[in-house]
Amino acid sequence: MASFGSFALLIALVLAGYNLLAGALALRLRAVGSTDSLLPEQLGDTARRAGIVLFVPVTAAAFALLWAAFTNDFSITYILEHSNRALPAPYKFAALWSGQEGSLLLWAWLLASYGFVLRVTHEVDVRLYAYASTILAGIQTFFLAVLCFAAPPFALYTGTVPADGNGLNPLLQYPEMVIHPPMLYLGYVGFSVPFSFALGALIMRYPGEKWIRVTRIWTMVTWLFLTCGIFLGMHWAYAVLGWGGYWGWDPVENASFMPWLTGTAFLHSVMMQEKKGMMKSWNVWLIFSTFLLTLLGTLLTRAGLVSSVHAFAQSSIGTWFVVFMAIVLAVCIAAYLINRDHLKSEHRLTSAVSRESSFLFNNLVLLTSCFVILWGTLFPILSEFIEGSKVTVGAPFYNRVAVPIGLFLLFLTGVGPLLPWRGTSFQSIRRNFVLPVIALWMTVIACLVAGVKPWKDGLFNAGNFYALVAFAMVAGVMTAILTEFLRGAGVISQQMGSNLFSALWLLTRRNTRRYGGYIVHVGVVIVVVGFAGSAFNRSEEKEMSLHDRMAFGPYLLEEVGATQDSNQNYNSEYALLNVYRNGVKRFQMAPEKRVYLVNGQPQTMVAIHSVPAWDLYVVYEGTNPETGQPIIKAFLNPLVGWIWVGVAIMFFGTVVALVPNSVPARESGAMGGEL
Amino acid sequence: MIRWIQIAQALTLAIAVYFSMGATGASARFENLGHRLMCTCGCAQLLGECNHVGCPESTRQRNELVSAIAAGKSDREILAWFSDKYGRSVQAAPRAEGFELIAWIAPFAVFAAGLIGTILLVRRWTRVPPSQ
Numbered sequence: 001m002a003s004f005g006s007f008a009l010l011i012a013l014v015l016a017g018y019n020l021l022a023g024a025l026a027l028r029l030r031a032v033g034s035t036d037s038l039l040p041e042q043l044g045d046t047a048r049r050a051g052i053v054l055f056v057p058v059t060a061a062a063f064a065l066l067w068a069a070f071t072n073d074f075s076i077t078y079i080l081e082h083s084n085r086a087l088p089a090p091y092k093f094a095a096l097w098s099g100q101e102g103s104l105l106l107w108a109w110l111l112a113s114y115g116f117v118l119r120v121t122h123e124v125d126v127r128l129y130a131y132a133s134t135i136l137a138g139i140q141t142f143f144l145a146v147l148c149f150a151a152p153p154f155a156l157y158t159g160t161v162p163a164d165g166n167g168l169n170p171l172l173q174y175p176e177m178v179i180h181p182p183m184l185y186l187g188y189v190g191f192s193v194p195f196s197f198a199l200g201a202l203i204m205r206y207p208g209e210k211w212i213r214v215t216r217i218w219t220m221v222t223w224l225f226l227t228c229g230i231f232l233g234m235h236w237a238y239a240v241l242g243w244g245g246y247w248g249w250d251p252v253e254n255a256s257f258m259p260w261l262t263g264t265a266f267l268h269s270v271m272m273q274e275k276k277g278m279m280k281s282w283n284v285w286l287i288f289s290t291f292l293l294t295l296l297g298t299l300l301t302r303a304g305l306v307s308s309v310h311a312f313a314q315s316s317i318g319t320w321f322v323v324f325m326a327i328v329l330a331v332c333i334a335a336y337l338i339n340r341d342h343l344k345s346e347h348r349l350t351s352a353v354s355r356e357s358s359f360l361f362n363n364l365v366l367l368t369s370c371f372v373i374l375w376g377t378l379f380p381i382l383s384e385f386i387e388g389s390k391v392t393v394g395a396p397f398y399n400r401v402a403v404p405i406g407l408f409l410l411f412l413t414g415v416g417p418l419l420p421w422r423g424t425s426f427q428s429i430r431r432n433f434v435l436p437v438i439a440l441w442m443t444v445i446a447c448l449v450a451g452v453k454p455w456k457d458g459l460f461n462a463g464n465f466y467a468l469v470a471f472a473m474v475a476g477v478m479t480a481i482l483t484e485f486l487r488g489a490g491v492i493s494q495q496m497g498s499n500l501f502s503a504l505w506l507l508t509r510r511n512t513r514r515y516g517g518y519i520v521h522v523g524v525v526i527v528v529v530g531f532a533g534s535a536f537n538r539s540e541e542k543e544m545s546l547h548d549r550m551a552f553g554p555y556l557l558e559e560v561g562a563t564q565d566s567n568q569n570y571n572s573e574y575a576l577l578n579v580y581r582n583g584v585k586r587f588q589m590a591p592e593k594r595v596y597l598v599n600g601q602p603q604t605m606v607a608i609h610s611v612p613a614w615d616l617y618v619v620y621e622g623t624n625p626e627t628g629q630p631i632i633k634a635f636l637n638p639l640v641g642w643i644w645v646g647v648a649i650m651f652f653g654t655v656v657a658l659v660p661n662s663v664p665a666r667e668s669g670a671m672g673g674e675l
Numbered sequence: 676m677i678r679w680i681q682i683a684q685a686l687t688l689a690i691a692v693y694f695s696m697g698a699t700g701a702s703a704r705f706e707n708l709g710h711r712l713m714c715t716c717g718c719a720q721l722l723g724e725c726n727h728v729g730c731p732e733s734t735r736q737r738n739e740l741v742s743a744i745a746a747g748k749s750d751r752e753i754l755a756w757f758s759d760k761y762g763r764s765v766q767a768a769p770r771a772e773g774f775e776l777i778a779w780i781a782p783f784a785v786f787a788a789g790l791i792g793t794i795l796l797v798r799r800w801t802r803v804p805p806s807q
Contacts, residue, residue, distance in 0.1 A: 243720060243724050244724070245724070248719075248720075250719070278800075345800075348800050348801065349797060349800040349801045350801070351801065352797050352798065352801050357797045360793050360796065360797060361793060364786075364789045364790060364793050367789070368782065368785055368786045368789055371782065371785050372782040375778070375781055375782060376778075379769065379778050383769070383774065383775065383778075386774055387774055389762070389763045389764070390763075390764055391763060391764065391766075391769050391775055391778070392713055392763075392764045392765075392766060392767055392768070393768060393769060393778065394713065394721065394767035394768060395710070395721060395767065396710060396711050396767045396768040397767075397768040397769065397778065397779075400768075400779075401779070401782045401783075405782075405786065459703045459704070459707065461703075461707075
């Protein structure tokens with residue numbers, strides 16, 4: 001199977017190389033109007049077909065690696081290091097992306113899948129797709145070359161093959177880990193497609209903005225995958241790592257967040273290009289940057305440049321990525337310099353206070369956030385180079401720098417949709433902003449009265465202050481969005497005599513992109529509520545013997561026993577806790593600690609009871625070695641559940657935005673314009 | 676409009692006064708400093724959040740933090756003491772001095788430059804017709 005997999009990768013590399021070279025030659029011949037006997041159309045078509053066919057050997061290689069995992073073929077080093085006989089079947093799949101070589105193979109397979117769909121649907125715009133296909137083939141060639149020569153997944157173990165493998169990292173043995181990495185990779189790899197279209201459109205000097213409409217679905221779907229991947233990772237961290245949080249500003253987390261920020265900026269600013277023919281250079285560089293950030297993120301976390309708790313997949317492929325990034329950057333700069341006259345703006349702003357200018361500020365904030373995260377991730381390397389000692393850049397830095405910028409972005413989320421395209425009047429501003437501003441200040445007062453104070457134990461507390469500001473902003477933004485919905489639905493209701501709900505449905509169907517976007521904003525606002533709740537997290541740790549009790553928040557936890565279990569994969573210990581509220585037993589929790597047999601690594605399985613107001617989050621930390629008693633750590637994490645609900649709403653909103661309008665949206669104007 | 680501005684000013688003043696009230700506490704300082712220091716066992720967690728049983732470092736470090744606060748040391752002195760003992764990486768964020776000050780200044784400088792640039796761009800785009 002190792003030979004089969006290696007051979008499949010080599011065939012795929014040859015096909016990708018042919019797709020790249022023949023495709024590039026065909027495009028060149030077509031561009032210079034060659035009349036040679038070698039017809040560019042036929043050559044280009046063979047290149048495209050090679051790109052379609054390469055999906056088969058890459059799929060075969062991925063299948064071969066999975067087959068090796070399922071058949072416990074430990075003669076393959078990768079399988080030896082990332083699987084074992086007792087590993088449950090779903091986690092055999094997870095072994096595919098648990099190491100460097102496997103995750104690169106997953107990357108190549110997803111890229112081949114995207115390429116397959118792109119090349120099969122080339123009739124949408126044959127010439128543009130030919131450029132995009134050739135550029136995508138270049139990226140595919142790089143990843144296949146890495147797999148064939150630098151990080152071969154089918155490398156054979158030298159020496160006597162052990163009877164069993166080293167097993168999968170326990171942190172990865174969790175159901176979400178079967179979904180989270182593929183989702184993240186779908187997003188990460190997916191940005192290759194809009195990048196290919198953008199670069200292709202620039203090189204061919206594509207007339208008009210049709211290429212943006214062609215790639216819009218690709219970009220939004222990719223963004224959705226990345227969003228889901230990031231939040232699934234957050235939920236995994238929350239449920240598995242046992243520290244009560246969901247985001248630790250780890251370099252790997254940062255690496256996934258940076259392209260999300262630039263991708264989000266692109267999704268907003270691209271509307272300026274579609275509707276106004278403006279910001280063309282900006283948009284091209286946004287999508288270039290997004291793709292480069294996906295490569296940079298991979299480089300940072302795989303080449304060992306920054307230390308990360310996600311140490312699943314580090315090796316020495318850094319040089320390959322540095323060279324590839326340099327080539328990509330050089331191609332982007334050259335294409336831009338040669339064709340920049342094609343990117344001149346066709347219109348100008350009619351007012352400084354307009355939807356157009358709000359997009360500019362939105363982009364500024366998103367890109368500043370991206371810079372902050374990139375800066376924080378790279379600063380330890382810089383400090384080591386300058387001062388000789390590595391400075392830690394952790395949560396306190398990001399909380400102080402990124403949170404205020406994030407709140408400003410939240411402010412713009414509310415303000416932007418209230419500003420019409422082209423411009424506005426003072427009366428219009430006053431009419432649109434009165435209700436949100438009232439809601440904002442009412443929330444400030446309500447929070448202060450309810451005890452949400454910006455200090456804790458007498459000291460100014462930045463977390464509490466930001467939470468207060470966030471709650472107030474959320475109220476303002478939510479009011480603004482609801483006002484927009486109700487205003488539009490009111491007009492339809494009056495015109496058609498329908499009830500409000502029918503009018504809301506019709507309004508959304510008529511302009512799915514705009515109102516789907518608003519639903520995404522509602523999701524973001526609800527996520528922010530969940531984030532703000534973290535300012536009021538509290539925890540308590542106690543050694544609990546049988547029938548010991550811990551009063552914690554509104555709950556009383558009673559230890560009613562401990563039990564043990566074992567299977568082929570791990571031994572586990574549970575603490576059983578009855579949870580009382582108002583003197584009545586409400587439910588039982590069973591936090592668990594596992595020890596995996598193959599490698600002796602421990603793993604926490606947190607027990608979580610989630611209600612809208614908070615999560616009761618209980619960790620069984622093990623037993624005190626001196627007393628033998630279980631140690632229980634309980635967290636009360638307010639509003640965490642809102643984050644997952646908000647993500648679901650973001651997902652729904654994006655899907656709505658992807659649905660075609662029931663009637664064509666009007667070109668512009670506050671009511672008819674897109675988000 | 677003026678009336679709205681006056682109302683906003685009054686509310687801002689009231690909130691500022693409300694914010695300025697309060698007292699100080701050792702537990703708040705412990706909480707604050709515990710989240711500005713890293714556990715040095717290699718778990719990459721903040722000292723205030725390190726949660727694994729049998730950690731060889733965090734219990735001792737927490738006790739040292741409690742002792743330092745009880746001894747009346749300032750936050751700056753405590754952070755410096757920890758840095759001297761455990762190395763620079765024990766602090767969870769760059770210091771606001773020397774070279775490390777750049778870490779704090781750069782994001783805001785970039786934001787300010789971007790903001791000025793965006794404002795100038797908006798002004799230019801609202802005045803000058805685009806080149807053909």
